[in-house]
Amino acid sequence: MREDLPHYSTTQLALRNGKDREEVWIGYKGYVYDVSKSRLWRGGNHYEHWAGQDLTLELADAPHTEHVFDKFQAIGKLNQK
Secondary structure, eight states, rough: OOEEEEEEEEHHHTTBSSSSSSOEEEEEETTEOOOOOOGGGGGGGEETTEEBOOOTTTEEEEESSGGGGGGOOEEEEEEEO
């Protein structure tokens, strides 16, 4: 993964929730992913998961593994508070 990615705050991530703006971003393990093109994230939610937030802890309840992120390119790093 590239180390020269821009850094985003949790506030910046929250604004890309598919409702306030067209972008649909999610955080996972310190990275920000743009999932806007995924039909599964239209409208900013995917089953009981909501875009614009860090979903690292929620993956344990998902029916898939973290390899689902292989389909998406990390666009930034998430600044943790």
